[in-house]
Each structure stands twice: as structure tokens, then as C-alpha cells.
Amino acid sequence: MTADDDDPVGHEPLPPVLLPMLATPGTLPEGEGWSYEFKWDGVRALVRADGDEFAVFSRRGGDITDTYPELAGLASQLTTPVWLDGEIVALSGGVPSFAALQKRMHAGRDRVAQLAVRTPVTYVVFDVLHHDGRGLLASPYAERRELLESLGLAGSHWTVSPCFDDGAAVADTAARQGLEGVVAKRSCSPYRPGRRSEDWVKVTENTTLEAVIGGWRTGEGRRADTFGSLLLGLPREDPGDADSGPDDPAHPLRYIGQVGTGFTDDVLEELSARLRELETADRPFAADEVPRERARGAHWVRPVLVGEVEFKAWTDDGRLRAPSWRGLRPDRTPEELSQ
DNA sequence: TTGGAGGCGAGAAAAGAGGA
């Protein structure tokens, strides 16, 4: 006689591992059958609770329970075996800050408790995948959502993500409040663990920028013969900028980061050839601007090429976050960017 | 003590492989 034999109504054991369902980037879907949530700028996390066992898992299935001890209190509200899906966020100035969260993500054992007080996190729950012996992966999102709200999860370090019917209004609110974007979910969609699905659509506001190429770093593998990333800068505007204003023509650019994605093979080859023609021993950035590990092995070029990049946001120290290459702007000059 | 290397979390995009 097995445990299953004791359970004639089909009680499903809690799966030991689940990977999160992923959203597809896109534009805001409209019409019947969609619901909308804010996109939280944090780290994805799944919670598994089963009696005395409580664990938090990362997007790749790693156990991160010890990294966020303040979430352990959630176990007291989970009285039946359950899998939850959500996002861990750290608030800064009232909005989620990925920069603040990064301090928590890799904290050593000795610093976890200290950082949990200084930079506490909140677990924003948006889905329930298994509850009280019932697997919900095949259930429609609307049904899972209804069950989630009935659980009454609320605490000092966890909450349920609000859900709305008006996508445009959610997008507008997200933009005004500085949130990352919107996630639209098809009400009838099942949960597909570990899969990217068009039943979930994430809409984020990207920004484009024209910047000057100041150098490149060699690539690896398939890109060993071209380049790995481009080092980008903007012409200095402020005469008092650092030690290197316009009066210091040796360092005409202010470093704003690197871009290493968005290139086709043709672009890699063409751009690589042009950069090699422009290579110089003179670094166009001030010495202390480019991080040591980025400057190591970098090749510098005369700052004459302008390109366009798309990126998500500026980091706290004035770098591009998640930049992607759009293309050269032969119609633009560095001098025009400074005007 | 400092510097370098590597790991890990998030993200994006392009190319190649494999199946229908």
C-alpha cells in the first residue's frame, strides 16, 4: 500500500523542482481575455512550502533561501503545501531598485543578516502553481489568480502583485511611477514551467541614445576575429567635468558603458575593419572612468564614429543598463552630440 | 593589502541545430 493508495481523489505530491514560466517581449496586447500587472524590477523567485520545509528558488532552480532570511516568515501563512511564483524586489525611494537588490544577491553568509536590515526585500507574489495537493499548472491563469488572492498573503516582506483589466492605464501608471513596465497575461493560459510563452507578454519602455565609439574589447569564440563589445562615451559638456574638460583634448569622452549585443555577423566584420583603421594608443576616456577590468586589454580608437544604442535605463553611476546596438549613424558627428 | 580571475544573479540578441 502506497501513499497514493490512501488518496482516491488524486492528491498530487508537491513537485520537488519547478522552473518559472517566462514572458515574451512585445507590445501591449489589448482586448478581452487579458489581465495586466506591473513588471517588477527584481529577481524571479519561486517559493516551495511543505509543512516545516520552506525554500526559495532562483530562476535557474538554485536554492536562495539563505540569501533572503526575511522571507522565512511567509511560511507561517502557508498552512498547506504550496508552490508560489513571484519577484523579489528591493525598494529605494518607494520604487523597486535593481541596483539596491544587487547588494543582496551576492552577499556572503556573514553579511546577509546585516544587509537584511539595511536593505530589506519584498517578495511580490503573482502566481500559485500548486496548492493543497492540487497541481495547477494546467489551470487557466484567471483561476490560479483567484486562488492566489483567496490565500490572503500579506506581511512586512511579502505581498500579492495587484492585477488590472485596463492595460493602457497600468502602462501609464508604470511610466509615471518609474516602474519597469507591464506584464500582460492571457486569462486562459496554463503555466508552462521553464518555457517562454506568448501567453505572457512583457512590455518595457526602452530608450535610444546616440553615442561615440571610444574603443573595443576583443571577443571570444565565434567573435574572436571581430570584437566582443564597444566602449561608448559622450562628448564632455561641462567644462568642469572631472579633470578632463574640453580644455583637455586628450580625453574628449565621458565613459557611459559598453555594448556587446545586437550585432549581426556582417555588422561585426564591417565595424571591426573600420575600428582597426581608427586604432590609436590614446585613450579617449579619463583614466579613472573606465573600470579596470574593462580597460584591461581594450583597444582605443579615434572618437569619430557615432552609433545608436537602445537601453533600459541609466545606472546610478551614469552607465547604460542592458544596452543593445542599433547601428552606426554616419549622418551624425561627435560634435553634433555635444550640442 | 591589493589585484586578478572566476562565479552568479538579472537582462538582450543572433546564429545554428533539430524537428515537423
Add this chain to the structure above:
DNA sequence: TCCTCTTTTCTCGCCTCCAA
């Protein structure tokens, strides 16, 4: 042939470990 999935190559920041 087309579509989907996987792999590869990057970004950022912070950490630990080890060698000089």
C-alpha cells in the same frame, strides 16, 4: 522550408578566493 529551441556572446554589479 519553416519554426522553435538551444547555445553563444555580451551587459551590469557584487562577491569570494588566491597569489603576489
